[in-house]
Amino acid sequence: MEQKTVVLGVIGSDVHAVGNRILDFAFTQAGFKVINIGVLATQEEFIHSAIETNADAILVSSLYGHGEMDCRGLREKCQEKGIGDIIMYVGGNLVCGKQEFESVKERFLAMGFNRVYPPGTLPDLPIEDLRKDLGMTIN
Amino acid sequence: MQAVLLIDFGSTYTKVTVVDLDAEIILGTARAGTTIETNIMEGMKAALAQIPEPIGGWKFVRKLACSSAAGGLKMIASGLVKELTAEAARRAALGAGARVLEVFSYELSPKDLDRIVVSKPDILLLAGGTDGGNKEVILKNAELLSNLPISLPVVIAGNKVVAAQAEEMLRKQHNPVVVADNVMPDLGVLSVESARLAIREVYLSHIIKAKGLDKAEEYLERIMMPTPSAVLSAAELLAQGEGSEPGWGELMIVDVGGATTDVHSVAKGDPSKPSVMLKGLPEPYVKRTVEGDLGMRYSSEALVEIAGRRLMDYLGWTEEQVSGQLELLKENPWRIPQTGEEAKFDVAMGRMAVGLAVDRHAGTIEVVYTPFGASYIQNGKDLTPLTVVIGTGGVLLHHPDPAEILKGTVFNPQEPTILKPQNPAFFLDKEYILAAMGLLREVSPQIALRMMKKYIVKL
Numbered sequence A: 001m002e003q004k005t006v007v008l009g010v011i012g013s014d015v016h017a018v019g020n021r022i023l024d025f026a027f028t029q030a031g032f033k034v035i036n037i038g039v040l041a042t043q044e045e046f047i048h049s050a051i052e053t054n055a056d057a058i059l060v061s062s063l064y065g066h067g068e069m070d071c072r073g074l075r076e077k078c079q080e081k082g083i084g085d086i087i088m089y090v091g092g093n094l095v096c097g098k099q100e101f102e103s104v105k106e107r108f109l110a111m112g113f114n115r116v117y118p119p120g121t122l123p124d125l126p127i128e129d130l131r132k133d134l135g136m137t138i139n
Numbered sequence B: 001m002q003a004v005l006l007i008d009f010g011s012t013y014t015k016v017t018v019v020d021l022d023a024e025i026i027l028g029t030a031r032a033g034t035t036i037e038t039n040i041m042e043g044m045k046a047a048l049a050q051i052p053e054p055i056g057g058w059k060f061v062r063k064l065a066c067s068s069a070a071g072g073l074k075m076i077a078s079g080l081v082k083e084l085t086a087e088a089a090r091r092a093a094l095g096a097g098a099r100v101l102e103v104f105s106y107e108l109s110p111k112d113l114d115r116i117v118v119s120k121p122d123i124l125l126l127a128g129g130t131d132g133g134n135k136e137v138i139l140k141n142a143e144l145l146s147n148l149p150i151s152l153p154v155v156i157a158g159n160k161v162v163a164a165q166a167e168e169m170l171r172k173q174h175n176p177v178v179v180a181d182n183v184m185p186d187l188g189v190l191s192v193e194s195a196r197l198a199i200r201e202v203y204l205s206h207i208i209k210a211k212g213l214d215k216a217e218e219y220l221e222r223i224m225m226p227t228p229s230a231v232l233s234a235a236e237l238l239a240q241g242e243g244s245e246p247g248w249g250e251l252m253i254v255d256v257g258g259a260t261t262d263v264h265s266v267a268k269g270d271p272s273k274p275s276v277m278l279k280g281l282p283e284p285y286v287k288r289t290v291e292g293d294l295g296m297r298y299s300s301e302a303l304v305e306i307a308g309r310r311l312m313d314y315l316g317w318t319e320e321q322v323s324g325q326l327e328l329l330k331e332n333p334w335r336i337p338q339t340g341e342e343a344k345f346d347v348a349m350g351r352m353a354v355g356l357a358v359d360r361h362a363g364t365i366e367v368v369y370t371p372f373g374a375s376y377i378q379n380g381k382d383l384t385p386l387t388v389v390i391g392t393g394g395v396l397l398h399h400p401d402p403a404e405i406l407k408g409t410v411f412n413p414q415e416p417t418i419l420k421p422q423n424p425a426f427f428l429d430k431e432y433i434l435a436a437m438g439l440l441r442e443v444s445p446q447i448a449l450r451m452m453k454k455y456i457v458k459l
């Protein structure tokens, strides 16, 4: 099967790099081509990278609590740029302080993300989900 | 004596430089108007005639030339995303010594296609998609281009997976069509060397003839490259050294012209301070930028507008004084300053042009604050440690105060985010030999290097 490409990065002015490296390693091990744009990534960088590399999904991390602000409008910009249907996941410590995850999830789904992951998610689950969403598993 | 004839067929002047390879000296330099309409050789001979001939006449062991006549090497580049493959394609074209007329991104629009037909570039550079990445846009563009009513030389340097397919489509209408390696094989990886060579190949095999420059080749060995390539090559040689002959290390060359200002840097540009993160497209080691809106003679109005407050602050003039002087210059762009005040204005314009051109060429630094202190993000080249800045070009050479103009290249504490050289020494290409030495490098690199070190003088 053709190798699937994912764009991975930490959005906004966020410098938390450890999770990003772990996700890069795990998705690469799982057979994906990972385009890692690293920390301090702007919305434009995610979108431009996805366009040039013909990516199948965008994986957004946000750890420092400003995820809501940084992620707003990303789906709309994708639509504007002609990749409106691309699969987008988001994870990390998306909001400030302790908030109930269900409501956080709702808000990010409403922003146009296909899946939203709670703090401390290990890579196995999103890898399985992505295989499903891209039709790579028979089920 | 081993005399070598080096010629630069410029858009206005044909410049000849005769050097003696044994003594490593310049025997003479001269210039005459370029005669592209009749026979390019007339202007060259008129220039050469100004240099006293030795008894028995010239016996040149080599005759080499570069050219920016007949519009130079005009190129249009196209890529997918403006900041990524389109930018990579622009850099490849600039690095090949081209005059870049346009850079298009995404699918070519009917307007873009019209522009191509009207401006008839000498070469079209088609990029788009990383290897294995987006295929649709480059293929669509190849299809659109194959329906143009004119035939053009095309270099393809995009997604390798579909390069052959694009080539086949383009061949129906265009000739030659050459495939080079992708200018951006992977995201954020810049790889312009193969495209640069392909462009040079097409230049040598097709463009020279198409421009009527091949007439010169009956007398000369050959026109080897576009003039800006020769200058870039000389810059690289002077920085790097050759064999046992050391160079001057990382440097910048600024060429102020009447209508444009070119900046060349030969420098890695890696962060000079710790804990700085690099962002954006990697920079070529030998980088050239051309500012078409920053000339000292033909674009003075635009320059005043862009420079704005900075110009007035530098001069201490009012707006009225500035616009009064502009009126005079509009009547005659090459007006010679009549008073001390006018001379001051002339220097100020040069300084602004150079300053803005280097602002755009140099990298920038941005601060991100965290409670653990500041983090820095660098975009582009950090040129702060550069110690050598060289001025060249007609305007600077004939100017009474080139050093004052070159100070525009220096880091400005009021704009600390622009990474310009902090404490450089200024040099002048007094004999105007950079292009000639780029040519001489092709046959005698060590001699070319030593002659540059001798003839480029400290200010």
Ligand code: B12
Pocket: A013, A014, A015, A016, A017, A018, A019, A020, A022, A023, A059, A060, A061, A062, A063, A064, A065, A066, A089, A090, A091, A092, A093, A094, A095, A096, A097, A117, A118, A119, A120, A121, A122, A123, A126, B368, B369, B370, B371, B372
């Ligand atoms: C190390 C660290 C730092 C280091 C980062 C060094 C570096 N360059 O990486 C430094 C000291 C610089 C730092 C700074 C700050 N930090 Co800090 N930092 C941490 C800390 C202790 C560990 C982060 C880490 O590396 N975790 C390990 C990795 C493996 O886990 P992870 O990043 O969560 O990623 C995993 C999962 O979340 C998931 N995942 C992540 N992204 C995504 C995306 C998708 C799509 C999917 C599916 C999964 C997924 O997969 C990863 C692998 O399993 C955490 C606390 C903690 N224990 O988590 C705080 C923490 C993240 N920091 C925090 C804060 C507030 C900050 C600061 C604002 C100031 C401060 N008070 O410290 C600054 C912000 C700087 C900036 N501009 O980004 C808060 C965030 C609070 C919030 N979101 O509400 C935390 C949670 C600490 C806390 N409890 O207050 N920090």
